[in-house]
Amino acid sequence: MSTHVNVDRHNDPTSKTVKKPIGVSTGGERFVYKDDDVIDKAFDWGQFRRLFAYMKPYAKQLLPLIGLMMILGTITKLTVPFLTSMAIDKAISPANPSLKMLYMIAAGIFVLYVVQWVATAYRIKYMNIIGQRVIYDLRADLFKHIQKLSFNFFDKRPAGSVLVRVTNDVNSLQELFTNGVVNLMIDCVQLVGIVIILLLINFKLGLAVIITVPIMFLISTKLRVKIRRAWQDVRMKGSRINSHLNESIQGIRVTQAYTQEKENMEFFDTMNKDAKKSWDKATTMNQGFGPLIEITGGFGTLILFWFGAYLIQQGELTIGLLVAFSSYVGNFWDPINRLGQMYNQLLVAMASSERIFEFMDEKPNIDDKPNATTLPQIKGNITFRNIVFEYEKGRQALKGIDLDVDAGQTIALVGHTGSGKSTIINLISRFYDITDGQIKIDGYDIRDVKVESLRSQIGIVLQDTFIFSGTIRDNIRFGRLDATDEEIEAVATAVNAHEFIAKLPGGYETEVEERGNMLSMGQRQLLSFARALLADPRILILDEATASIDTETELRIQEALKVLLQGRTSFIVAHRLSTIRHADKIVVLDHGEIKEEGSHAELISRKGIYNGLIEAQYRFI
Ligand SMILES: Nc1ncnc2c1ncn2[C@@H]1O[C@H](COP(=O)(O)OP(=O)(O)OP(=O)(O)O)[C@@H](O)[C@H]1O
Numbered sequence: 001m002s003t004h005v006n007v008d009r010h011n012d013p014t015s016k017t018v019k020k021p022i023g024v025s026t027g028g029e030r031f032v033y034k035d036d037d038v039i040d041k042a043f044d045w046g047q048f049r050r051l052f053a054y055m056k057p058y059a060k061q062l063l064p065l066i067g068l069m070m071i072l073g074t075i076t077k078l079t080v081p082f083l084t085s086m087a088i089d090k091a092i093s094p095a096n097p098s099l100k101m102l103y104m105i106a107a108g109i110f111v112l113y114v115v116q117w118v119a120t121a122y123r124i125k126y127m128n129i130i131g132q133r134v135i136y137d138l139r140a141d142l143f144k145h146i147q148k149l150s151f152n153f154f155d156k157r158p159a160g161s162v163l164v165r166v167t168n169d170v171n172s173l174q175e176l177f178t179n180g181v182v183n184l185m186i187d188c189v190q191l192v193g194i195v196i197i198l199l200l201i202n203f204k205l206g207l208a209v210i211i212t213v214p215i216m217f218l219i220s221t222k223l224r225v226k227i228r229r230a231w232q233d234v235r236m237k238g239s240r241i242n243s244h245l246n247e248s249i250q251g252i253r254v255t256q257a258y259t260q261e262k263e264n265m266e267f268f269d270t271m272n273k274d275a276k277k278s279w280d281k282a283t284t285m286n287q288g289f290g291p292l293i294e295i296t297g298g299f300g301t302l303i304l305f306w307f308g309a310y311l312i313q314q315g316e317l318t319i320g321l322l323v324a325f326s327s328y329v330g331n332f333w334d335p336i337n338r339l340g341q342m343y344n345q346l347l348v349a350m351a352s353s354e355r356i357f358e359f360m361d362e363k364p365n366i367d368d369k370p371n372a373t374t375l376p377q378i379k380g381n382i383t384f385r386n387i388v389f390e391y392e393k394g395r396q397a398l399k400g401i402d403l404d405v406d407a408g409q410t411i412a413l414v415g416h417t418g419s420g421k422s423t424i425i426n427l428i429s430r431f432y433d434i435t436d437g438q439i440k441i442d443g444y445d446i447r448d449v450k451v452e453s454l455r456s457q458i459g460i461v462l463q464d465t466f467i468f469s470g471t472i473r474d475n476i477r478f479g480r481l482d483a484t485d486e487e488i489e490a491v492a493t494a495v496n497a498h499e500f501i502a503k504l505p506g507g508y509e510t511e512v513e514e515r516g517n518m519l520s521m522g523q524r525q526l527l528s529f530a531r532a533l534l535a536d537p538r539i540l541i542l543d544e545a546t547a548s549i550d551t552e553t554e555l556r557i558q559e560a561l562k563v564l565l566q567g568r569t570s571f572i573v574a575h576r577l578s579t580i581r582h583a584d585k586i587v588v589l590d591h592g593e594i595k596e597e598g599s600h601a602e603l604i605s606r607k608g609i610y611n612g613l614i615e616a617q618y619r620f621i
Pocket residue numbers: 155391392397415416417418419420421422423424
């Protein structure tokens with residue numbers, strides 16, 4: 001009897017979000033993604049249906065073909081043992097041997113194998129097509145949705161955990177869609193077919209052999225659950241290593257600057273050992289699975305030959321039929337084994353799809369109202385009325401802000417760290433919705449207009465300029481995708497960036513690596529100015545870089561800033577005295593409240609917080 005054992009050798013990616021953080025301690029608690037903890041996920045029909053709805057667009061066209069191939073493959077497979085029994089009992093029977101018949105049977109078996117091979121090849125091909133399309137759609141849906149999610153969603157989640165869902169969780173469904181579903185159907189059809197054939201050949205022997213099925217099924221399923229958990233553990237440990245690696249590489253400069261390499265290595269080593277231990281455990285279990293199934297299978301064979309021999313003696317069974325029986329029984333374990341595997345695959349898919357759908361069900365906090373209007377071309381008058389804002393319930397980051405800004409004005413926001421400067425600029429673009437009060441732009445409440453029509457008229461230059469991998473030109477073009485090369489060069493010239501770009505080896509075509517590490521801080525700033533100028537927004541928000549740069553670059557940036565601010569309403573989280581001085585209005589924030597408001601000269605003469613900040617400028621600027 002052939003007992004085919006098919007054990008999951010890959011990491012089994014079932015995992016689920018948990019509330020408690022995973023602490024791995026060596027030299028203190030370190031950050032590890034919470035998402036990687038493991039929880040079993042029971043079968044859930046609603047989710048199953050939702051997942052399989054992804055197959056629907058392709059099912060009509062491809063499933064009938066797959067079904068046809070499946071039936072063809074199963075029939076041919078189940079006919080071979082029957083022909084073999086005919087060969088033994090009829091063609092080579094000592095009483096009446098027939099070589100012609102034997103040849104015909106052999107030819108028949110050959111044809112059956114060819115048909116089976118072709119049917120299987122096409123079935124796999126069609127199934128792969130469905131699987132790939134489903135995964136493509138799922139991944140696209142997920143990415144599209146994640147892009148729409150609001151800032152507070154990302155505040156709560158490390159980038160790594162979002163990545164894991166788009167990559168690992170989606171991938172873990174791939175196997176289910178490419179093989180799992182069809183295998184499940186084939187196995188069920190085969191199993192029923194074999195049971196019927198066995199009972200038809202010899203009812204008593206069939207019954208005796210079938211008794212071993214539930215035992216086999218139970219062992220296979222139970223053991224697989226254990227093995228799956230062991231692989232989950234391996235995966236979790238792997239994920240921890242990944243997240244630690246990710247952090248270590250991102251923070252390599254800090255690690256080296258603080259000479260923390262040894263501690264980092266020790267921490268990594270603990271994780272690495274942990275992963276190895278977990279791997280050893282999983283592989284040991286895996287290895288034990290095969291022999292156990294073999295033994296149970298052997299028990300079935302024992303019944304078959306012991307009882308079969310008895311039936312032959314009684315004249316109730318022929319030798320050929322016993323051989324056919326043994327062959328059918330051999331084909332019997334495969335489906336049972338695979339059904340156990342399928343059960344596991346389903347649980348894995350349930351956990352993965354739950355995590356995927358959890359993201360998809362996450363509603364963007366910032367969304368258009370059903371009756372939202374398109375914000376027309378704005379002038380840039382902004383009013384803040386009694387703005388209260390809480391990131392977390394009960395903790396006010398802004399406590400009743402009132403502010404009037406005329407179109408074209410430059411407002412400098414100053415104040416101690418944590419006073420609420422960035423919060424104000426985040427609210428203008430509606431990255432968060434205010435808790436109370438009202439923000440109006442040209443008389444339109446920003447919550448009543450379409451988010452896209454609002455954000456498309458606001459340009460943002462952040463302190464930590466994000467440079468995407470691609471060319472310098474691509475990075476500037478991000479401001480307006482349909483801009484011509486001439487327009488790009490014109491804005492770069494206007495903000496004093498052209499000179500340094502022209503000196504780069506490839507000029508505007510120079511490839512910058514992710515995050516633009518090859519560019520200096522000042523150069524990155526100038527690039528982001530060019531990007532914003534190209535977008536030509538009515539409202540500009542600028543979080544001024546705090547890092548000190550050389551005087552020449554500083555001068556260049558100041559000149560560029562003048563060009564950038566011209567004719568727009570601008571909010572600057574200002575750190576440089578020169579920027580603050582040129583502002584039309586300086587707003588001094590303190591613990592979420594506006595404490596002073598006016599021009600530089602007015603505020604200095606008031607001798608209040610602003611004056612204190614300016615006097616301490618060498619400490620805070
Ligand atoms: N994403 C967030 N989730 C929760 N609280 C936040 C978040 N961002 C800021 N806060 C809190 O809100 C308050 C105001 O922060 P904000 O970033 O606006 O200050 P800031 O004046 O811009 O400071 P800095 O000059 O250091 O950038 C702080 O108490 C801060 O801890």
